[in-house]
Amino acid sequence: MNHRFGSFGGQYIPEILMGEIQKLEKAYEVYKKDPDFIREFRDLCINYTGRPSLLYEAKRMTEDLGGPKIYLKREDLNHTGAHKINNCIGQALLARRMGKTRLIAETGAGQHGVAAATIAALFGMECEVFMGETDTERQALNVYRMELLGAKVHAVTTGSRVLKDAVNAALQNWTARCSDTHYMIGSAVGPAPFPEMVRDFQSVIGEEIKKQILEKEGRLPDSVFACVGGGSNAIGTFYPFIDDKDVELVGCEAAGKGIDTLYHAATMAKGVPGVFHGMKSLFCQDDSGNISEVYSISAGLDYPGVGPEHAYLKETGRARYVPVTDEEAVAAFEYLARTEGIICAIESAHAVAGAMKAARHMDKNQIMVITVSGRGDKDVAAIARYRGKDLHE
Amino acid sequence: MSRIKNAFADGKALIAFLTAGDPTPEDSVRFVLAMEKAGADLIEIGVPFSDPVADGPVIMAADQRALAGGINLKSVLDEVQEIRKTSDIPLVLLTYFNPIFVYGAERFFEDCRKAGADGVIIPDLPFEEQGDVRPYADRCGVDMIQLVAPTSKERIQRIARAASGFIYVVSSMGVTGMRDGMQGDLKETLRQIRQVSNVPAAVGFGIHTEEQAALFASEADGVITGSAVVDIIARHGKSVDDELSDYIKKMKKAVR
Numbered sequence: 001m002n003h004r005f006g007s008f009g010g011q012y013i014p015e016i017l018m019g020e021i022q023k024l025e026k027a028y029e030v031y032k033k034d035p036d037f038i039r040e041f042r043d044l045c046i047n048y049t050g051r052p053s054l055l056y057e058a059k060r061m062t063e064d065l066g067g068p069k070i071y072l073k074r075e076d077l078n079h080t081g082a083h084k085i086n087n088c089i090g091q092a093l094l095a096r097r098m099g100k101t102r103l104i105a106e107t108g109a110g111q112h113g114v115a116a117a118t119i120a121a122l123f124g125m126e127c128e129v130f131m132g133e134t135d136t137e138r139q140a141l142n143v144y145r146m147e148l149l150g151a152k153v154h155a156v157t158t159g160s161r162v163l164k165d166a167v168n169a170a171l172q173n174w175t176a177r178c179s180d181t182h183y184m185i186g187s188a189v190g191p192a193p194f195p196e197m198v199r200d201f202q203s204v205i206g207e208e209i210k211k212q213i214l215e216k217e218g219r220l221p222d223s224v225f226a227c228v229g230g231g232s233n234a235i236g237t238f239y240p241f242i243d244d245k246d247v248e249l250v251g252c253e254a255a256g257k258g259i260d261t262l263y264h265a266a267t268m269a270k271g272v273p274g275v276f277h278g279m280k281s282l283f284c285q286d287d288s289g290n291i292s293e294v295y296s297i298s299a300g301l302d303y304p305g306v307g308p309e310h311a312y313l314k315e316t317g318r319a320r321y322v323p324v325t326d327e328e329a330v331a332a333f334e335y336l337a338r339t340e341g342i343i344c345a346i347e348s349a350h351a352v353a354g355a356m357k358a359a360r361h362m363d364k365n366q367i368m369v370i371t372v373s374g375r376g377d378k379d380v381a382a383i384a385r386y387r388g389k390d391l392h393e
Numbered sequence: 394m395s396r397i398k399n400a401f402a403d404g405k406a407l408i409a410f411l412t413a414g415d416p417t418p419e420d421s422v423r424f425v426l427a428m429e430k431a432g433a434d435l436i437e438i439g440v441p442f443s444d445p446v447a448d449g450p451v452i453m454a455a456d457q458r459a460l461a462g463g464i465n466l467k468s469v470l471d472e473v474q475e476i477r478k479t480s481d482i483p484l485v486l487l488t489y490f491n492p493i494f495v496y497g498a499e500r501f502f503e504d505c506r507k508a509g510a511d512g513v514i515i516p517d518l519p520f521e522e523q524g525d526v527r528p529y530a531d532r533c534g535v536d537m538i539q540l541v542a543p544t545s546k547e548r549i550q551r552i553a554r555a556a557s558g559f560i561y562v563v564s565s566m567g568v569t570g571m572r573d574g575m576q577g578d579l580k581e582t583l584r585q586i587r588q589v590s591n592v593p594a595a596v597g598f599g600i601h602t603e604e605q606a607a608l609f610a611s612e613a614d615g616v617i618t619g620s621a622v623v624d625i626i627a628r629h630g631k632s633v634d635d636e637l638s639d640y641i642k643k644m645k646k647a648v649r
């Protein structure tokens with residue numbers, strides 16, 4: 001099996017996990033072609049998640065911006081409120097077939113943790129979620145949601161206590177106990193086969209966009225936008241369009257307080273090649289190869305690396321990546337709420353902001369699709385704080 | 394004979410690990426020499442890393458302390474050079490792969506050779522991913538120390554065949570850190586290794602008592618103790634010398 005996207009990817013993990021990763025790889029090779037597996041995945045996507053998600057024409061936004069016709073891919077309408085469930089269904093089905101009874105997951109904003117806890121509840125599996133302590137504070141509601149669903153949430157107190165540290169803790173836990181446990185990585189990151197597997201399960205997003213836009217417009221869009229932290233909703237959105245060279249693919253990453261400050265998570269703009277969390281990719285790091293502590297208002301984009309396939313798409317020029325600041329994302333969050341009546345996740349607001357900027361340079365006869373990866377209920381209190389209002393959650 | 398072979402030439406070897414630059418580079422150099430004097434046969438020097446995913450809380454904390462003091466791969470190589478001025482003890486660097494990747498693998502192994510480092514352990518560079526760096530290590534005469542874990546199974550012999558220096562046999566599942574008990578079938582792992590390789594096999598992960606050291610040494614060619622050393626250094630700081638020597642003497646006696 002090819003573990004690489006160009007020079008990126010690979011399996012850079014401790015020897016203890018190699019046997020398990022190779023087992024996973026073999027299992028995925030078998031089941032991704034297994035008709036029963038595919039049928040069960042599709043059935044849960046339709047009957048549990050509520051797929052296909054809508055491709056919604058944002059008429060007021062289109063009119064207001066005066067540029068291209070804008071469609072929103074509504075992953076926020078999925079059960080659990082984000083795209084993360086797509087991947088969790090796939091990986092949990094695989095884990096069950098491998099005889100695993102326990103799922104562990106990392107989470108940043110809590111969306112993946114909630115999706116993991118949800119699927120674990122549905123499948124009657126044990127679930128433990130690792131979440132940076134800082135994130136448990138800024139996403140307290142999601143912590144309680146996970147607990148309601150029967151998962152155990154570990155607040156990780158090492159490092160900067162955010163997503164990177166949650167991945168470290170989950171990997172360490174997996175190292176200690178892999179015989180009955182599947183590590184359900186939530187983004188298109190990590191050692192092979194995770195980036196490919198997560199992409200495949202998330203590609204349902206792009207496949208639906210393609211079908212839906214052809215039905216509505218009879219042609220493919222000119223541009224497709226998605227937010228990128230590790231990059232799972234983006235790769236799921238982009239992948240089915242990779243061979244459609246006329247479709248521009250744009251990833252929007254978190255520039256925090258600005259890419260020229262110390263407070264950002266803009267791996268594409270500021271990262272350099274490195275090897276971490278099992279993969280060769282781009283990382284924000286210092287001159288000695290220590291991984292940087294990054295920052296974003298969005299817990300889900302607050303990650304110092306990016307999936308290896310995105311690094312490859314950037315290198316080959318097939319996709320482009322733009323930085324979006326906290327301020328721009330918050331403005332887009334509020335704009336979408338007021339213009340379309342949609343409260344999106346602060347992660348997704350980065351994609352909306354990037355798309356709004358690009359729309360200024362596009363014509364009325366062009367079409368743009370923005371993936372709204374999740375809903376924003378979880379962010380309401382944080383946005384209020386950003387605007388100086390202290391809500392008591 | 395290579396320095397690493399020397400470590401195993403006279404009975405069972407005691408291998409001690411410490412984190413470079415904890416609390417300062419000068420202290421680390423002194424601790425290495427003190428441990429040599431107390432009977433350690435080989436020293437593993439840990440290169441501090443921001444995110445040591447194969448390590449437990451004791452070594453993670455030591456890495457943070459050392460990084461706060463500005464330690465990096467280059468300064469660890471300087472420490473090696475400093476130790477080599479007065480000592481011939483076998484030295485093996487333990488570093489995650491990213492610092493090497495950023496430093497440049499070719500330059501890194503060349504500098505290991507110049508400084509006098511005898512081997513390198515890279516916990517997140519499994520056998521299958523070593524192709525890009527192995528030629529540089531070989532060319533510089535630096536041993537790439539291979540790890541074998543309780544889960545390595547059918548890969549044990551493939552890894553052992555390619556091993557040089559010594560083979561690091563991971564005693565149990567999980568990250569580094571002191572614990573009791575033993576997982577996996579150590580005897581069987583060692584039997585498989587010895588079928589295809591005469592490179593010495595040392596057992597590590599979790600070893601902190603004399604009883605454990607004696608038990609593992611009865612099967613393997615050497616015993617590695619790490620977190621316990623780092624913990625002693627963390628508790629006693631700069632004035633650790635006596636405690637450190639006592640611990641090493643005790644452990645060396647146990648493995649003999």
